[in-house]
Amino acid sequence: MNEQPDQFTFDFHQSTAQIVGTSDDLKIKIGDFAGPLDLLLFLIRQEQANIFDIPIASITQKYLDYIRLMKRLDIAVAADFLVMAATLIEIKSRMLLPRDPFVGEEEEIEDPRQELVDRLLEYEQFKSAAGMLYERSTIEQAIFKRGPIESDDNNAEIDASVFDLLTVFQKIVARHVDEIKMEIHREEVSLADMLRTLKSRLSVTGEINMLTFFGEMHSKRELVTAFIAVLEIVRSEGVKLIQGTTFGDIILRKVS
Amino acid sequence: MTEDEQDIQKTPRTLAELVALAEALIFVADEPVTTKLLAEVLDEERDSVKAAIEELVREYESRESGLQIREIAGGWQLATRTELHEDVRKFLKTRPSAKLSLASLETLAVIAYKQPVTVPEILEIRGVQSASAIRTLLDKRLIVAKGRKETVGRPMQYGTSKDFLVQFGLRDLTELPSIEDFEDLVS
Numbered sequence: 001m002n003e004q005p006d007q008f009t010f011d012f013h014q015s016t017a018q019i020v021g022t023s024d025d026l027k028i029k030i031g032d033f034a035g036p037l038d039l040l041l042f043l044i045r046q047e048q049a050n051i052f053d054i055p056i057a058s059i060t061q062k063y064l065d066y067i068r069l070m071k072r073l074d075i076a077v078a079a080d081f082l083v084m085a086a087t088l089i090e091i092k093s094r095m096l097l098p099r100d101p102f103v104g105e106e107e108e109i110e111d112p113r114q115e116l117v118d119r120l121l122e123y124e125q126f127k128s129a130a131g132m133l134y135e136r137s138t139i140e141q142a143i144f145k146r147g148p149i150e151s152d153d154n155n156a157e158i159d160a161s162v163f164d165l166l167t168v169f170q171k172i173v174a175r176h177v178d179e180i181k182m183e184i185h186r187e188e189v190s191l192a193d194m195l196r197t198l199k200s201r202l203s204v205t206g207e208i209n210m211l212t213f214f215g216e217m218h219s220k221r222e223l224v225t226a227f228i229a230v231l232e233i234v235r236s237e238g239v240k241l242i243q244g245t246t247f248g249d250i251i252l253r254k255v256s
Numbered sequence: 257m258t259e260d261e262q263d264i265q266k267t268p269r270t271l272a273e274l275v276a277l278a279e280a281l282i283f284v285a286d287e288p289v290t291t292k293l294l295a296e297v298l299d300e301e302r303d304s305v306k307a308a309i310e311e312l313v314r315e316y317e318s319r320e321s322g323l324q325i326r327e328i329a330g331g332w333q334l335a336t337r338t339e340l341h342e343d344v345r346k347f348l349k350t351r352p353s354a355k356l357s358l359a360s361l362e363t364l365a366v367i368a369y370k371q372p373v374t375v376p377e378i379l380e381i382r383g384v385q386s387a388s389a390i391r392t393l394l395d396k397r398l399i400v401a402k403g404r405k406e407t408v409g410r411p412m413q414y415g416t417s418k419d420f421l422v423q424f425g426l427r428d429l430t431e432l433p434s435i436e437d438f439e440d441l442v443s
Contacts, residue, residue: 034358035384080384119383121439126381128438129365130358133424140425141352142341143326145333146283163401 036084037123039066044120051120054113056095060088091116189222194229198252202239207253210241274300274308275315279325279334282312288331288422329421330428356392363389364398368420369435372402372413390414398423 033039043062049055067085070077094112111117201208210230217223230252233239242251269277277298282289291309295302309332313325324337336344345351356364363386366378378386393399397419404410416429426432 034362035382037383038358078384084383119381122381123383125435125438126362126365126369129369129433129435130361132433132438133361133365133368134355136424136426137355138352139338140423142338143425144336144341144344144348 034127036081037120038127039063039081040084041120041124041127052117054117056088056092056113060085060092063088087116189225191225191228191232194222194225195232198229198233202233202252202254207251210250210252213252269298269300271304271308271311274298274304275311278305278308278332279312282309282325282332282334285331285333288327288329288333290331293331326425327427328425329418356396357389359384359386360389360392364393364416364420367393367399367414368416368429368432371415372405373415374405374411374413376411 033042040059040063043059043066044051044054047055047058047062049059064085067077067081070081091112099109198208198213213230214223214226217226230241233252234241238255240253240255242253243249244251278294281294281297291302291306294300294309295305298305309325315321316323316325322337322340323334326333326335362382363378366381367373370377370381375386375390378390390399394401397417399414399420400417402413402415405413420426421428
């Protein structure tokens with residue numbers, strides 16, 4: 001009863017990311033961060049820092065360490081993570097700059113971190129909302145509706161949109177591609193068969209125009225077989241190859 | 257025949273009769289059924305149908321039934337009680353279906369609160385590309401395309417579907433706690 005496959009043991013709260021160990025330690029566990037903001041929030045919380053007064057230097061350092069760790073482990077670092085790294089470095093350098101002496105004392109200079117803080121706060125709200133949705137769906141999965149009754153199936157066609165049609169169409173097209181890939185078995189014609197054909201035709205008509213005979217062949221393989229058959233029949237039987245004019249049609253004729 | 261029918265039409269149904277009818281119709285409906293639809297089918301006032309449903313809900317509760325009449329996605333539905341899930345699942349031999357990933361849940365949260373919302377707007381909030389999460393949500397029919405936004409590039413806008421309400425046990429979108437309520441948690 002308690003044995004469940006991994007995919008079902010996903011827990012929204014437990015799955016919140018964590019970084020354990022370094023590359024020297026074989027037991028490396030990197031949490032599944034939903035994005036750069038998620039990672040940043042994690043680092044801030046780990047540092048027990050105040051979100052409204054982020055120690056930008058140390059957080060930037062930690063963030064870059066994490067990205068380096070990902071790279072060392074050959075994990076593809078999403079571009080979005082790199083964008084955040086650049087943003088952090090930019091904020092860090094802006095904070096190091098001395099205050100512009102030409103700006104009056106009374107004028108408010110915006111904290112370079114402000115925009116990032118706003119984004120983090122907004123993101124955290126939606127992260128909490130995602131947690132709420134997770135809980136709701138868990139509760140919802142504990143509730144069962146009655147199984148479908150006969151009439152339910154009859155209504156199936158009502159609930160289809162253009163996108164459903166498109167999906168079905170794509171599936172059909174995909175299936176079609178598979179069909180085309182099917183191997184086509186070519187007909188194998190043996191030399192004996194070809195000889196038999198030649199002989200019976202010859203006995204009926206008396207002569208065969210080679211050009212039309214070879215023209216009847218469907219594949220290179222058949223053509224080659226037919227050619228060998230002609231050579232064979234000329235060698236062994238009472239038949240001759242006759243060419244009336246130079247470059248004219250070659251006729252296979254029975255001679256008695 | 258016609259006289260009989262008219263007679264039945266004229267005699268107003270008692271509350272008990274209406275309660276029984278509402279129960280029967282909610283039972284056979286394969287998706288949440290609205291008070292409006294019940295009133296139309298039964299040719300009754302919406303208020304009396306509503307009263308009947310409320311009575312029905314009370315009945316189920318008072319006798320601690322294994323079933324419950326619940327309001328969901330704007331309609332009424334007959335379903336098992338949450339507490340019984342373990343044994344029900346054992347009987348059905350089912351497991352909870354695969355959960356949405358963290359990324360999909362976040363994307364869904366953004367769409368639920370900001371709808372109609374475009375992909376770039378979701379990116380702005382989440383700070384990460386959400387294309388695959390959006391595809392998952394579309395496949396699961398939790399979100400639907402809601403036309404294009406009349407700005408540069410006319411990006412597609414997304415919103416939540418009725419299935420979203422059903423799968424997350426919501427009466428309607430207003431039942432979602434306001435996004436500002438989550439601010440308190442941030443500290």
